[in-house]
Amino acid sequence: MADALARGWLLAWIVWSMIPIGSLVWVMIHAVTGGRWGDALAPALRPATALVPLAALTFLGIAATLPALYPWAADPGRVKADVARLYLNPVGFDLRAGLALAGWSGLALLVLTGRCTRLVAGLGLAFYGFSLSLVAVDWILSVEPAYVSSAFAADIALHQMLAALAWAALVGVPGRDGQRTGDLAQLILATLLGVLYMGLMAYVVAWYGDLPSKAAWYLKRGEGTWRAVLLAAFVAGGLVPFGMLLFSAVRRSAALLRAVGVLVLVGLALHLAWTLLPAYGDGAGAAAAAGLAGLAVLALLSRRAARFTTRTFADASAPESRHA
Known part of the structure; x- marks a missing residue:
């Protein structure tokens, strides 16, 4: 039971955290590029960005249960000795996760206090890309350390960005301007195509590579x-x-766009469950059930955290808008 709860929390945390982390990415992109789309999506993306520190705090539940989640943490002999000594070990895992989550939380606070300038946002995006290339593999792929993918971090980045856009569609774009919903719809469409492309290309590369570890990973799923x-x-x-x-x-209807947002979020959650849970064999079903409970807990914590951050940063000035 304890293992199932830990694995369910891992799945729930990964699914839920995609929205705040992806929202932070879009806010930083807008700080660099400008454009009316960012101003229109700010009422949805900025509150979600405020939850990044909560993501860092709730990650402690994962850090405290590593042996139940990752085979290399339960038995270092499951990976090569040099890999266990230099990379896949609990200390290294926690340090990389702490660096990434602390950095993302700091960037989120800069956004909320109106200090995310173009330079800060550019450096923040570079840090995000570097740190995600480490922790995406740690958090998800290392449940089966024999399988590796050089494009996996980019795939997860697109998942996070798509989750944030789907959330913005679900929350709704303020105003009745069809152009605003149209901008959001086009962003969702472009990012969705990126997610589908990355997933297909990863499979094609694995298929043509004909490597036993990659074949076993896909056959299990x-x-x-x-x-x-x-x-x-x-x-x-x-x-x-x-x-x-x-x-x-559909692109100009807020109501229909909400339906798109719900479908995309459900699809992302199912895909992440498909990626993660088969590694746990017969315990996958119990982990999935625990994951649903974990999502409910995180949703409740999010509501309370959102109220707190709204009060705390209500008077903070938003970054100056730049229209394309």
Whole structure:
């Protein structure tokens, strides 16, 4: 039971944290590039960005249960001796996670206090790219350390950015300007295509590489229930939203865009479950159930944290808008 709770919390945290971290990325991108889209999405993205420190705090539940989550933490002999000594060990894992989450939390605070200048945002994006290239592998891929993918961090970055946009669609863009919803819809469409492309190319590269470790990873996720989960993720989170966004009536309707946001978030959650949980074999079902409970807990904590940050930073000046 304890292992299932720990694994469920890992899944819930990864799914939930994509929204605040992705929101931070979009806010920094807007600080660098400007444009009306960022001003329109700010009422949704800035409050979500405020939850990045909460993501850092709730990560402690993962750091405290590493042996239940990762085979290399339970038995260092599961990986090569030099890998265990130099990289995949609890101290290194915690240091990399702490560096990334502390850095992202600091950037979020700069955003909330109106101090995220173009230079800060540019440096912040560079730091985000570097740190994510480490922790994405740590947090997700290392549940099966034999499988590696050089493009995995970029894939997770797109997942985070897509989750933030889907959340903005769900919350709704203020005002009745169809152009604002159109901008959001086009951003969702472009990022969704990026997620689908990265997933397909990773599979194609693994297929043509014909390496046993990669083949075993995909074969485990291509059987029985997991095949159905992947199909549901593709249809609900990819195919249907993509088809909907091809119609201008959907792109200009806040209500229909909310439906797109819900579908995308469900699809992302299913895809992350498909990526992570098969590593736990027969315990995957219990971990999935615990993950749903973990999402409920994180949602409750998010509401309380959002109220606190709204009061704390209510008088902070937002960064100066720059229209394209």
